[in-house]
Ligand SMILES: Nc1ncnc2c1ncn2[C@@H]1O[C@H](COP(=O)(O)OP(=O)(O)OP(=O)(O)O)[C@@H](O)[C@H]1O
């Protein structure tokens with residue numbers, strides 16, 4: 001169902017924090033329209049992997065290709081401009097702003113261009129927000145109240161809606177449902193499904209195996225900074241994945257686990 | 260993946276979380292303003308046998324007294340919304356008053372500085388540009404220090420506070436500078452200070468509400484990391500905000516000098532604290548991200564009512580200062596409470 005075009009590819013991606021080998025020699029591939037889960041124990045290197053791709057940190061070595069070109073992002077903004085939207089593990093929202101302002105933070109729609117004093121297109125941003133939220137099936141009662149008073153789930157939905165609204169080529173979500181209740185998790189999962197339906201590729205970092213099997217095509221298991229397995233979700237079950245996460249499987253020779 | 264579209268119904272079933280509507284801080288300040296004014300009104304009838312509020316002359320003097328500091332408070336409000344503070348504005352008023360006035364002096368009187376042959380009256384635009392440039396320079400230095408050396412705003416602007424006061428004294432070795440041209444004096448005569456304040460306040464109310472500058476000002480104060488992650492050039496924006504605060508302090512300096520027809524190096528003493536207090540009383544949170552020019556204007560009027568009310572009741576000026584101090588502390592305590600309550604809710 002997915003086209004064969006490779007959207008994201010890493011080769012030998014490595015990150016050391018001093019003596020900590022947080023990420024070691026990661027070879028990863030994601031094709032157009034594909035949804036991939038990244039799983040692994042705490043400290044396995046999942047977030048580190050995300051930070052190297054999105055330019056939040058500079059990698060120790062390795063190469064990254066995105067959308068057919070080798071890339072070297074200097075920061076998350078460059079990655080975003082290239083078409084990678086990321087929902088980071090620690091949310092990057094401004095509590096005192098309303099939903100449209102958060103969605104368009106740093107890329108406001110403007111009516112009249114006056115440099116820093118450009119006049120905002122408030123109506124345009126509100127309408128685009130409504131449209132974006134509708135598309136992602138997120139329900140938020142009052143768009144013009146500050147997000148400070150929203151529940152964790154609603155805030156998370158704003159962050160996810162932000163990435164979904166602007167997503168051009170790839171979305172990365174680092175544990176988007178980690179702190180959410182049942183209903184809110186369901187809502188986030190629905191957004192992910194609608195992205196799948198739209199053909200937007202996704203990398204989902206998650207500890208929730210039920211969710212992973214529900215949502216994605218492939219599962220990439222991280223263990224101690226290395227990619228321990230690259231599995232087709234329809235060909236394995238939870239026991240297999242747990243075995244790779246804990247090292248029962250693939251432990252003898254971690255370096256040759258990835259095909 | 261065929262069931263993708265059918266499951267969206269769950270999302271719409273999510274109960275809308277009860278949105279607790281919070282009373283805006285501006286409204287609290289307004290209630291305070293009305294309350295304080297009514298207290299003086301009642302005391303007026305009891306002790307003076309006349310109305311406090313129904314007296315146009317008293318009211319116009321009242322706004323006139325606070326509007327100069329109000330101009331500063333508009334700049335300080337923006338600084339506080341970014342999560343910073345500006346302690347230098349009072350001293351910048353002093354330095355600007357001295358320097359601008361020296362370019363506004365009439366040529367027929369002995370000049371404080373630039374005693375040269377053939378000096379003529381300079382057109383009013385010259386001292387104005389010089390004054391605004393002085394304010395801009397002070398604000399620019401504040402902004403650059405805070406944005407790029409990461410010195411806390413408190414320290415950076417404290418340094419500017421001492422330095423600018425030093426410049427004000429050094430400029431004429433402590434001598435006052437007097438006798439401005441009529442054109443320059445006009446800036447401070449009559450209700451001009453109030454008019455200038457209103458223009459500045461309305462302008463920045465609109466800017467904060469309707470422009471990208473305003474949006475980014477609130478975003479930086481709300482969550483600086485989020486602002487940076489979203490692509491806002493936080494450093495450049497802070498430089499702009501402190502520069503604007505400096506320019507407004509410079510403007511206030513010229514208004515004070517023009518109003519008094521003389522500039523003294525001690526002018527503007529403690530204005531920075533009054534300006535900060537006006538903002539905080541008006542609901543501008545010291546932790547950043549919240550507040551508005553409307554709130555600050557209400558805070559300014561609260562100050563005005565108190566000063567004018569004490570004069571009206573013929574109470575000693577010492578009491579004014581004590582009460583002012585108590586109000587400032589109260590406003591900050593309320594702000595801290597509000598933050599705590601928010602932290603608990605989050
Ligand atoms: N800035 C840093 N400096 C030093 N060590 C770090 C840094 N960031 C991460 N690490 C280490 O790198 C390893 C991988 O961390 P990472 O955050 O990628 O784990 P993770 O798989 O995302 O875990 P979790 O599931 O808990 O989010 C951990 O051992 C962590 O302590």
Ligand SMILES: [Mg+2]
Pocket residue numbers: 046047048089174
């Ligand atoms: Mg992580």
